[in-house]
Amino acid sequence: MFRKLARNSLLAALMLMTVAAAAGQVSVDGARIWNGPDHTRFVVDTEAPVEHKVFALKDPHRLVIDLIDARLDGGLPDPAADDRVVAGLRSGIRAGDDLRLVLDLKQPARAKSFNLEPNGTYGHRLVIDLMPKVEAGRSAPLTAASINRGSGHPSVHGVRPATRDLVIAVDAGHGGEDPGAIGAHGTREKDVTLAISRKLARRVDAHPGxxxxxxxxxxxxxxxxxxxxxxxxxxxxxxVSIHADAFKDRRVRGSSVFTLSAGGATSEAARWLAERENRADLIGGVDLKKRDDILATVLLEMSQNATLELSDVAADKVLAKLRGLGEVHQQRIQKAGFAVLKSPDIPSMLVETAFISNPSEEQRLRDKAYQDRLAQAILDGIVEYFAEYPPPGTRFAKARSAITASARRHRIESGDTLSEIAQSYGVKLGSLRHLNRLDGDRIRAGQVLIIPES
Incomplete structure (x- = not known):
């Protein structure tokens, strides 16, 4: 009897030691793989930050990830068949307490790893980004830019057209590990923005020039x-960056258009939104706050006043078209410090199509017909902007030159007013302003106006 009790006590102690050891390990709840055009992102969900080691092996190519004092409690995904980097994924136990994950690779790859803090959607995560490594004698891997839609443009083949096409970069906000805002019915901003961006891109491609x-x-x-x-x-x-707005008050609704504010946001809502959107870059492992001083200096040195002015003109055209589509949240262009708008040489805008946090607008954003109308409204604003401000050497510039070459002209004399000139030629005052790029009715003697057709 005594031996039996001792044996049972020993077994119980061993079981308690095993449970205690397991309790001290970090639980790995599962993993996900996101496939981009120029890299693959492998994300491991953990219950707490985990110490890890990453190293590569050859013959065959593998990436080994050792998670110190961790155990696998969830499942592992299967890589997509068209993944350019990862061929397979397996796991095992190392040194008794460590979890080893092995990624079988299709080609050599560089790896970058970092831990992420929990956000509103995910808990603790270990992120490993894999980028194809260029080997001697091999061509460079394709990038997100090189495999995009524009790769078939005639200039790629060495034939430069007489009048070049205007290039519109359409940016679908968020994506992959970053879902963006999520509506009450589970609609993810990243899905809505991609759907609208694809529709807009198709319409842009279908428009001449x-x-x-x-x-x-x-x-x-x-x-x-x-x-x-x-x-x-x-x-x-x-x-043009496409987004879907969100706010803590679900009654807030309507579209908005933003351009860059070098000095900060113009309203409390804009500041809140800018902070939320800019935090998305933390998902990519980059803390933008550490770069603010350098970025501000670069922006000042490059003097982007002309770009900001053109951004405002283009954004105003798009906002006017969205206003015709339905309710807008702000009647004027908003300004905020969006990182994605900080290109000093490209006029840029961010379109918040609607409030995904508003239940009725969330439903509209899911509707394909409404997505079509949004895309068309944005395109109409873009076309109107380029018709008024066409870059040289483009079809839009050629068309404007043809109009102005054959148009009537009026040299302003002392005492003339814009309204009297419009009335004498039988044209609308707004059309006269628009063709001559006049913000108001202020004119000067000696100035030559182009008179639109009646």
């Missing part, structure tokens, strides 16, 4: 600075 570049054309994350670089690589003439 315009060509679209989709910055993001799938469910993957692109760092905010990289979005600007993609637009710049394609020599974009305009950058």
């Amino acid at each position: 315009l060509r679209a570049v989709l910055v993001r054309d799938g469910d993957y994350y692109i760092r905010l600075r990289e979005r600007i670089e993609i637009a710049r690589k394609h020599k974009a003439d305009l950058f």
